[in-house]
Amino acid sequence: MRYLAESFIFGALRRGRSVEQFLGPVGPPERRGVRYVEVRAARTSCEVYVHAVEDVGHESFLDLDSFPPFDQNSEEEQFGQLLGRAEDPQSALILAEKGTGAVRGRWVNQGVVQDEYRDFVRSGRPSGISPDGYPWPDRRIAP
16 A cells, blocks of 8 residues: 555654655646655654655656756755655645645655655656546646
């Protein structure tokens, strides 16, 4: 099972692990990009980062962390854009979901977002819905 139950999300964050969610395509067809959101455990809080990267991958190159930032002028994009901080995992998920359109039932462990990207590439990079039929979050919510 790829997607995490809520208790597993909270457990991962309490253990200092990140959870992520692939948010789909961003940008015009002539300049493709993709977005994903990460909730990262910090010392006494959780941080929410939005990542927008150029869609330069293919089936054997899926490491979103190594893709160039979508906004070449942004120094922040090397580590993602901080959307905000929250005192606890529940509040961090709410912040991520409200700020990006992420969905509670589609969080994955750190690194599994590459599998989501692979499915996206294999299905022809659909712009309207994810490969498994869910609509992409509204791109206007987050940068």
